[in-house]
Amino acid sequence: MDLKISQRMAAMQPSAIREIFKNMSDPSIIPFAGGNPSQDAFPVKELENIARIIFENNPTAALQYSVTEGYPQLREAAKQFADRREPGLVKEGDGCVITSGAQQAIQLAAQCLVDEGDTVLCENPTFIGALNAFRTCRAKLVGIDMEEDGISIDGLEAAIRDEPRAKLLYLIPNFQNPTGVTMSLEKRQEVYRVCKKAGIVILEDNPYGDLRFAGTHIPAIKTMDTEGIVCYCGTFSKIISPGLRVGYAIGPQQLLDKMVVAKQCSDVHTTILSQIICCQFLQSCNIGSHLSVLKKLYRGKCGLMLQAMRQQMDRAVFTAPEGGFFVWCVLPDRVGLMDFVRAAGEAKVAVVPGTTFLPDTAAPCSAVRLNFSAPSNQQITDGIERLGKVLDRFLR
Amino acid sequence: MDLKISQRMAAMQPSAIREIFKNMSDPSIIPFAGGNPSQDAFPVKELENIARIIFENNPTAALQYSVTEGYPQLREAAKQFADRREPGLVKEGDGCVITSGAQQAIQLAAQCLVDEGDTVLCENPTFIGALNAFRTCRAKLVGIDMEEDGISIDGLEAAIRDEPRAKLLYLIPNFQNPTGVTMSLEKRQEVYRVCKKAGIVILEDNPYGDLRFAGTHIPAIKTMDTEGIVCYCGTFSKIISPGLRVGYAIGPQQLLDKMVVAKQCSDVHTTILSQIICCQFLQSCNIGSHLSVLKKLYRGKCGLMLQAMRQQMDRAVFTAPEGGFFVWCVLPDRVGLMDFVRAAGEAKVAVVPGTTFLPDTAAPCSAVRLNFSAPSNQQITDGIERLGKVLDRFLR
Numbered sequence: 001m002d003l004k005i006s007q008r009m010a011a012m013q014p015s016a017i018r019e020i021f022k023n024m025s026d027p028s029i030i031p032f033a034g035g036n037p038s039q040d041a042f043p044v045k046e047l048e049n050i051a052r053i054i055f056e057n058n059p060t061a062a063l064q065y066s067v068t069e070g071y072p073q074l075r076e077a078a079k080q081f082a083d084r085r086e087p088g089l090v091k092e093g094d095g096c097v098i099t100s101g102a103q104q105a106i107q108l109a110a111q112c113l114v115d116e117g118d119t120v121l122c123e124n125p126t127f128i129g130a131l132n133a134f135r136t137c138r139a140k141l142v143g144i145d146m147e148e149d150g151i152s153i154d155g156l157e158a159a160i161r162d163e164p165r166a167k168l169l170y171l172i173p174n175f176q177n178p179t180g181v182t183m184s185l186e187k188r189q190e191v192y193r194v195c196k197k198a199g200i201v202i203l204e205d206n207p208y209g210d211l212r213f214a215g216t217h218i219p220a221i222k223t224m225d226t227e228g229i230v231c232y233c234g235t236f237s238k239i240i241s242p243g244l245r246v247g248y249a250i251g252p253q254q255l256l257d258k259m260v261v262a263k264q265c266s267d268v269h270t271t272i273l274s275q276i277i278c279c280q281f282l283q284s285c286n287i288g289s290h291l292s293v294l295k296k297l298y299r300g301k302c303g304l305m306l307q308a309m310r311q312q313m314d315r316a317v318f319t320a321p322e323g324g325f326f327v328w329c330v331l332p333d334r335v336g337l338m339d340f341v342r343a344a345g346e347a348k349v350a351v352v353p354g355t356t357f358l359p360d361t362a363a364p365c366s367a368v369r370l371n372f373s374a375p376s377n378q379q380i381t382d383g384i385e386r387l388g389k390v391l392d393r394f395l396r
Numbered sequence: 397m398d399l400k401i402s403q404r405m406a407a408m409q410p411s412a413i414r415e416i417f418k419n420m421s422d423p424s425i426i427p428f429a430g431g432n433p434s435q436d437a438f439p440v441k442e443l444e445n446i447a448r449i450i451f452e453n454n455p456t457a458a459l460q461y462s463v464t465e466g467y468p469q470l471r472e473a474a475k476q477f478a479d480r481r482e483p484g485l486v487k488e489g490d491g492c493v494i495t496s497g498a499q500q501a502i503q504l505a506a507q508c509l510v511d512e513g514d515t516v517l518c519e520n521p522t523f524i525g526a527l528n529a530f531r532t533c534r535a536k537l538v539g540i541d542m543e544e545d546g547i548s549i550d551g552l553e554a555a556i557r558d559e560p561r562a563k564l565l566y567l568i569p570n571f572q573n574p575t576g577v578t579m580s581l582e583k584r585q586e587v588y589r590v591c592k593k594a595g596i597v598i599l600e601d602n603p604y605g606d607l608r609f610a611g612t613h614i615p616a617i618k619t620m621d622t623e624g625i626v627c628y629c630g631t632f633s634k635i636i637s638p639g640l641r642v643g644y645a646i647g648p649q650q651l652l653d654k655m656v657v658a659k660q661c662s663d664v665h666t667t668i669l670s671q672i673i674c675c676q677f678l679q680s681c682n683i684g685s686h687l688s689v690l691k692k693l694y695r696g697k698c699g700l701m702l703q704a705m706r707q708q709m710d711r712a713v714f715t716a717p718e719g720g721f722f723v724w725c726v727l728p729d730r731v732g733l734m735d736f737v738r739a740a741g742e743a744k745v746a747v748v749p750g751t752t753f754l755p756d757t758a759a760p761c762s763a764v765r766l767n768f769s770a771p772s773n774q775q776i777t778d779g780i781e782r783l784g785k786v787l788d789r790f791l792r
Binding site: 001002003004005006007008009012013014034035036037039042044047048051052055056059060061062063064065066068100101103104107111112113114115116118129132133135136137167199201227228229237241242243244245252254255257258260261262264265266267268269270271272273274 | 444461462496512625638641648650
């Protein structure tokens with residue numbers, strides 16, 4: 001029988017990136033398309049040791065059902081961890097929910113705040129996983145153009161004027177996915193002021209915040225929140241392991257209480273073994289020294305990619321991120337985006353077309369996102385060399 | 397700021413059971429309210445060993461991002477495992493998706509099939525987690541009365557006549573939660589015939605199917621499906637570990653493709669460490685002998701509870717399940733349900749009022765659900781003795 005799919009899902013397509021993933025098992029393809037941490041970044045020995053101790057000491061706690069909010073000690077540890085990096089982030093009365101990756105935090109927040117036909121404002125371009133979560137809520141997506149120091153404040157104000165049903169502003173202020181751009185302190189303050197005035201909730205996603213390898217720390221918008229309108233999402237995916245699927249949301253208890261109800265209906269609770277592993281890692285390992293190692297690793301990879309791009313893709317325009325996993329590369333005008341992506345694929349370099357990250361996928365875009373965290377140094381060098389040659393062919 | 401919660405979530409309340417859970421850390425309370433496997437049921441040594449080998453041999457695979465559909469070897473192993481117990485369950489062209497517990501399979505299926513205002517038919521009473529998942533889709537819930545051998549077929553036919561927007565029928569044919577009732581073969585065939593004729597998708601949830609400790613196997617409705625209208629949900633929560641959060645859906649590829657898209661937006665993928673642990677357990681351990689141990693354990697606990705109830709609660713009417721985790725106990729007419737539940741709580745016995753499991757929570761109900769899997773034998777004996785005394789007080 002031909003099944004009738006619900007309206008909210010009928011038009012939804014698989015994420016282009018996740019689909020690309022399926023073909024990434026071919027080791028001859030250079031993986032600039034994904035967003036994986038480096039395989040050298042996992043604290044394997046520590047995690048192995050922690051897992052062993054969990055099974056030795058209290059296996060039942062790691063195997064039995066648990067509470068939806070999350071492992072209590074991890075909720076405390078996550079709050080402390082976030083508040084240490086972002087002093088003032090955790091406000092009195094804030095809740096903390098452990099989620100199955102930050103993706104689930106985004107999805108739950110949208111599910112609890114956005115009705116069909118409401119508008120979600122976001123950076124343009126932005127993280128495809130968030131866009132798709134908003135789409136399943138049947139939200140109207142309105143992208144706000146990015147500038148070198150974050151979204152256009154004029155654009156934000158215009159969008160709020162034009163969209164009376166704007167409910168939520170989704171932002172990745174640090175080393176944004178996909179652009180690598182970091183929002184300035186002034187813009188963060190302006191964004192908060194504008195949203196406070198308009199009564200718009202800010203969903204602040206900070207997956208890469210622990211991985212600043214250049215420049216100076218800029219406080220999270222959440223630290224500025226005096227009104228309880230900011231929900232902050234963090235994750236252990238980029239600094240411990242994405243496979244464990246552990247993220248968290250910190251924000252107004254009223255919202256988090258509803259997110260917990262929604263989470264009960266979704267997966268009851270996040271894998272408790274994963275939660276205890278992350279908790280023990282935060283509590284018993286030297287997280288500062290681990291992050292130093294990661295920052296050095298990614299600083300090196302990013303530097304290598306940018307250096308190669310300056311030499312071999314100098315006719316493209318690209319960002320120089322201060323952290324995170326991605327470089328955004330705008331191709332010269334006369335290069336067709338999809339032709340370039342296809343040609344790159346033929347040269348065995350996987351890149352994601354920038355259109356993937358647009359709230360309006362039919363809008364024009366001539367950029368690709370390049371990931372530097374997953375490929376090896378050799379792959380970075382080889383991959384940019386190949387992309388340079390592909391680009392040259394188009395510009396000949 | 398007072399946040400405006402979305403319509404789909406505004407009226408949703410936390411599951412009464414999950415809330416009761418929070419108070420279960422008090423060891424003096426006898427836990428008849430939950431649905432946990434026995435803490436003696438976890439194959440701890442095997443899981444410890446498997447986890448150690450994973451970290452030794454291929455930690456990166458267990459820590460890195462993975463594909464949304466699930467770990468390929470587990471998808472195969474889950475299909476084989478389900479098809480071995482239910483010959484003919486996996487049809488040509490069926491897909492299999494690994495989910496974060498069967499709860500997520502239910503939620504994703506509903507999300508992909510049910511539009512706001514559509515009707516979901518279900519057993520009355522039924523599993524609260526499924527009801528709440530349907531509620532977040534803003535479905536209209538219509539319960540069909542339970543008889544000793546499963547739902548009333550007359551009731552099902554009447555509901556289909558009355559509900560032109562009926563899209564989905566949710567069923568737990570084996571040792572149903574909360575009633576412990578098993579649907580007869582004849583009724584399964586009738587249900588399938590009626591739904592096929594009406595074009596209604598059947599969501600067949602079989603969390604306890606591996607735990608039949610009495611009576612004879614009755615084939616799943618999925619095995620009868622010639623039209624691709626049955627989506628089958630299974631889980632490793634009751635036979636390996638619920639804390640790992642690994643379940644699966646097997647069904648028509650068209651539906652499962654959409655469920656994968658919805659899952660991408662929800663949690664990207666299920667914890668891969670959990671998936672590999674379950675996969676290795678299925679592949680390398682003697683699952684048959686493990687299940688024999690579990691069945692013996694739960695047969696003993698169930699028998700103990702029923703024996704005690706016959707002696708001390710003989711004025712209540714209760715089911716004698718052939719498997720699963722629950723006994724459904726209907727109180728005599730003149731006992732007020734909530735008064736009884738409160739008095740039980742004062743006697744330090746946690747039970748769930750039957751109203752929790754009703755599609756229409758305002759409907760009359762005079763039953764409680766009693767869980768026999770989690771409490772120790774001593775707790776079962778003591779708990780029923782206390783409940784018997786509480787009941788006697790009401791009937792004095």
